[in-house]
Amino acid sequence: MDASTFRRRFRLSKETVHILVQIEDQLEYRYDLNNCVSPINQLLVTLRLYSTGGHLDLVADFAGMHLSTVSRIIVRVSEAIANLSQNYVSMPTNINSIRATQQNFYDVANFPRVIGAVDGTHCRIISPGGDDPEVFRNRKGYFSINAQFVCDSRLKILNVVARWPGSTHDSPIFNNSRLKMDFENNQYQNCLLLGMDMPIKHTY
Known part of the structure; x- marks a missing residue:
């Protein structure tokens, strides 16, 4: 595929996929039986579902694979990508990276001292079953995980909390997060964290 077609199909550039x-x-199989799916094709199948x-x-038809094969691939690749989070998802920690992040926000909206923007989003799941599945049903009526994200002015994800059921409001997620504790312990002095519709007791 040419570069624009590839981006339309997978929502990422070829260069970004090569990083992944x-x-x-x-993803490499330990054996070479029954025409094992190559790692790059496993990655592309998963990105197609994401995109x-x-x-x-539908993804199985696109890839020319059996549904059960695609299902297993999605799980394997998603776990492998999630394991990369420690290498790429982190708040700025030293004074230079903090100042650069603040400057980038200021360049966008003339808003000083901002180090990140925080909000929650609902990631749809099937009913988890068990004793109390309804705790995962959100206010819109479907089952979800309410995941909290912090991003910088360039929309790079800096922090993720993805363990709370969908019925949980955004504010308890933040109030019980390590990020809030870091702000209260003055790890991010002279910094602001922007959030929407979050009745938080403290101003950072």
């Missing part, structure tokens, strides 16, 4: 190929070792938000059977 670092998970290849985790379309479609059903597994």
Whole structure:
């Protein structure tokens, strides 16, 4: 595919996908039987699902694979990508990176001292079952995880909390987060964290 077609299909550039190929070792099968799916094709199948938000059977048709194969691939690749988070998802920690982040926000909106923007989003899941599945049903009526994200002015994700059920409001998630504790312990002095519709007791 040419570059623009590839981006339309997978929502990422070829260069970015080549960076993700670092998970290849985790995706390589230990045997070479029954035409094993190569790591790059496993990655592209998963990115296709991410980019379309479609059903597994549609992605299986796109890839020319059986539905059960695609289902297993999605799990393997998603776990491998998630394991990269410690390398890429982190708040700025030294004075130079903090000042650079603040300057980038100021360049966008003339808003000083901002180090990040925080908000929650609902990630749809199927009913988890168990004793109390309804705790995962959000105010819109479907089952979800309420995930909290912090991003910088360039929309790079800096912090993620993704363990709270969908019925949880954004404010308890933040109030019980390590990030709030870091602000209260003055790890981010002279910094602001912007949030929408979050009745938080403290101003940072």
